[in-house]
Amino acid sequence: MSDPAGEMALDARPAIAHGMRLQWEPAQDAHVLLYPEGMVKLNGPAGQIMSRCDGVRTIADIVADLERTYKQSGLTADVVAFVALAMQRRWLEAPP
Amino acid sequence: MNTSAPVGHALDAPGVAPGGTRSRSHTVGPPLWLLLELTYRCPLHCVFCYNPTDFANTGPELSTADWIRVLREARALGAVQLGLSGGEPLARDDLEEIVAEAHTLGFYINLITSGIGMTEARIKALKAAGLDHIQLSFQDSTREMNDFLSSTRTFELKAKVAELIRTHDYPMVLNVVLHRLNIDHVGEILAMAEALGAQYVELANTQYYGWAWLNREQLLPTRAQLERAEAATRAFRERVGAKMQIYFVVPDYFETRPKACMSGLGSVFLAVAPDGTALPCHAARTLPGLELPNVRGADVRAIWYDSPAFNRFRGDAWMKEPCRSCPEKVKDFGGCRCQAYLLTGDADNADPVCDLSPHHHLVTAAVARAERAAAAPAVAAPQSARAQGLTFRDHRVSIPVVIEEKRT
Ligand code: SF4
Ligand code: SF4
Numbered sequence: 001m002s003d004p005a006g007e008m009a010l011d012a013r014p015a016i017a018h019g020m021r022l023q024w025e026p027a028q029d030a031h032v033l034l035y036p037e038g039m040v041k042l043n044g045p046a047g048q049i050m051s052r053c054d055g056v057r058t059i060a061d062i063v064a065d066l067e068r069t070y071k072q073s074g075l076t077a078d079v080v081a082f083v084a085l086a087m088q089r090r091w092l093e094a095p096p
Numbered sequence: 097m098n099t100s101a102p103v104g105h106a107l108d109a110p111g112v113a114p115g116g117t118r119s120r121s122h123t124v125g126p127p128l129w130l131l132l133e134l135t136y137r138c139p140l141h142c143v144f145c146y147n148p149t150d151f152a153n154t155g156p157e158l159s160t161a162d163w164i165r166v167l168r169e170a171r172a173l174g175a176v177q178l179g180l181s182g183g184e185p186l187a188r189d190d191l192e193e194i195v196a197e198a199h200t201l202g203f204y205i206n207l208i209t210s211g212i213g214m215t216e217a218r219i220k221a222l223k224a225a226g227l228d229h230i231q232l233s234f235q236d237s238t239r240e241m242n243d244f245l246s247s248t249r250t251f252e253l254k255a256k257v258a259e260l261i262r263t264h265d266y267p268m269v270l271n272v273v274l275h276r277l278n279i280d281h282v283g284e285i286l287a288m289a290e291a292l293g294a295q296y297v298e299l300a301n302t303q304y305y306g307w308a309w310l311n312r313e314q315l316l317p318t319r320a321q322l323e324r325a326e327a328a329t330r331a332f333r334e335r336v337g338a339k340m341q342i343y344f345v346v347p348d349y350f351e352t353r354p355k356a357c358m359s360g361l362g363s364v365f366l367a368v369a370p371d372g373t374a375l376p377c378h379a380a381r382t383l384p385g386l387e388l389p390n391v392r393g394a395d396v397r398a399i400w401y402d403s404p405a406f407n408r409f410r411g412d413a414w415m416k417e418p419c420r421s422c423p424e425k426v427k428d429f430g431g432c433r434c435q436a437y438l439l440t441g442d443a444d445n446a447d448p449v450c451d452l453s454p455h456h457h458l459v460t461a462a463v464a465r466a467e468r469a470a471a472a473p474a475v476a477a478p479q480s481a482r483a484q485g486l487t488f489r490d491h492r493v494s495i496p497v498v499i500e501e502k503r504t
Contacts, residue, residue: 019228021228036229036267036269039128
């Protein structure tokens with residue numbers, strides 16, 4: 001697979017990291033990532049990406065879904081960059 | 097007794113993006129972090145326990161139905177992180193029921209335990225009820241730690257509980273409170289933690305309120321001890337690498353700026369004591385003139401938004417100089433109210449840990465007394481040791497609540 005950001009393969013299947021939980025919080029009007037004794041409030045796009053990271057869909061699937069849902073194109077680089085960042089912060093993991 | 101302040105234990109704060117901390121406007125947000133101190137009962141007796149020193153005089157514990165009502169009311173306001181502590185929360189035999197309700201409501205549930213009372217049956221039930229995370233704490237400063245270091249009973253108990261934690265697929269998170277009497281054993285403590293299979297270890301220096309305040313003269317380490325402990329931690333890190341993450345929490349007496357406690361009192365954190373007293377910080381009982389509301393007499397919404405106690409330290413109108421006109425007040429909110437009160441006699445003063453505080457000498461004097469008491473050779477204070485790769489994290493810093501900036 002091509003690797004546009006030089007970090008993530010498009011066929012990787014990222015999932016929410018073990019011990020973390022992503023959920024929608026109406027009180028914060030945001031997706032929130034919960035982990036032991038902390039939380040990260042995600043903004044809209046980050047929430048949209050993370051909520052699709054189910055360990056089943058590939059990054060390519062997620063990009064396609066987002067592009068379809070939001071009628072945009074060219075989101076690959078942004079999604080890849082965000083997933084790479086989220087992996088680095090251990091919000092996401094992608095079993096090989 | 098419980099050793100841990102309620103937020104930000106062992107795990108990393110991955111969400112802190114530069115400039116991304118929660119902005120504090122005058123609108124009051126929800127109590128995102130709820131800590132239920134389910135009981136003061138505890139089989140241990142810690143000299144540094146932060147529970148109020150008069151806890152024997154507090155009223156009867158809340159019933160299961162009371163706790164469940166508190167959970168529902170707090171969740172409705174937007175509370176989402178839940179800490180269950182004590183005392184030893186396993187001393188409550190309705191813990192599973194409370195966890196199950198919290199899980200149904202959508203809380204992320206952390207259990208903070210000494211492990212005493214944990215069995216295969218209970219951990220199974222807790223897992224089934226939806227418990228998300230367990231933090232195993234070393235709580236008794238002397239007896240338990242000595243046992244642990246000499247590989248006797250306590251080690252075996254912890255090892256058994258650690259095994260339960262692992263086999264039930266929880267990350268192994270260990271919290272050890274450090275002070276003068278055990279800080280020289282950091283190397284051994286880390287080796288033990290490794291033997292237990294810990295993935296995360298928080299070495300948290302004692303914070304001086306509650307029991308620890310009374311024992312401060314005996315507990316405050318010397319700077320030389322601190323530096324040795326930091327060096328031992330660094331060496332251990334280099335040896336074990338990434339398989340174990342270690343957080344070393346420096347006692348703030350050795351700092352020149354205070355911690356941004358709880359992002360300011362009344363900002364994100366709400367604790368409920370065993371008798372139903374609602375607290376804007378777990379040590380708030382020390383603060384004079386705060387009429388602390390009780391969940392038996394008021395609902396959580398009224399307590400959070402309307403009670404004088406929870407409004408007392410919101411915003412910055414209560415601040416005195418030098419905080420009031422200090423540009424850093426938006427970062428540290430003037431530091432710890434309890435520390436300000438305990439050291440200066442006025443909870444509205446700057447936390448004397450701050451070297452801009454006219455009372456800062458009280459902190460340096462306490463450190464100097466500790467030096468003398470320990471009869472340690474006078475050691476200058478090379479701050480540079482701090483910058484050499486240890487992660488310094490303080491559980492009082494705040495819940496990392498950030499907006500991740502991302503544009504697609
Ligand atoms: S003077 Fe007050 S606000 Fe300024 S840094 Fe010190 S404690 Fe913080
Ligand atoms: S006010 Fe002080 S004692 Fe209370 S939580 Fe904050 S730092 Fe801790």
